[in-house]
Structures are given as C-alpha cells and as structure tokens.
Amino acid sequence: MASKKRQQTINKRNRELAVAEKRALKLQRKQAKREAARNGEPWPPEGDPVADAQPDESRAVEPQAGETQAAAPQTGQTAEPAG
Numbered sequence: 001m002a003s004k005k006r007q008q009t010i011n012k013r014n015r016e017l018a019v020a021e022k023r024a025l026k027l028q029r030k031q032a033k034r035e036a037a038r039n040g041e042p043w044p045p046e047g048d049p050v051a052d053a054q055p056d057e058s059r060a061v062e063p064q065a066g067e068t069q070a071a072a073p074q075t076g077q078t079a080e081p082a083g
Contacts, residue, residue: 036043
C-alpha cells in the first residue's frame with residue numbers, strides 16, 4: 001500500500017490531469033464553434049460527440065422513492081483526515 005504522501009501526490013496529479021483535459025475539451029468546443037460560424041453552419045451539429053459531452057441538466061438522475069439526497073453518491077469528493 002502506498003504511503004499517505006504518495007497517495008496525496010497521486011491524487012493531486014489526477015486532479016491536475018482532469019483539469020487539463022477539461023480545458024482541452026473546452027478549447028476544442030470553442031474552435032469547433034468558431035469554425036461553424038465561419039462556414040455558416042448551425043451550432044451544435046447533430047450527433048457531435050464534442051457537443052454531446054457538455055453536461056445536460058435534463059439528464060440529471062432523480063433520487064428513487066424513499067431515497068434521500070444524502071444517500072445519493074457524491075462524486076469528486078475525497079474524505080481526507082484533518083491534521
């Protein structure tokens with residue numbers, strides 16, 4: 001098992017990679033939108049995986065009957081001990 005410091009370093013690297021990937025996708029969407037405007041094409045094009053990668057609020061998962069908001073899984077959060 002990796003030491004606490006190594007786990008922290010790995011987690012930091014993973015967060016930095018996720019941010020870099022998100023920035024790259026955002027730049028790619030901006031460039032595609034700019035090209036579409038330059039060519040007079042509608043934006044977003046139908047079936048475009050880059051445009052479909054944007055979060056859509058209508059796809060949000062509703063809790064099941066009897067399930068509370070606290071029981072829903074929390075993504076992106078890690079429990080780190082204080083101190």
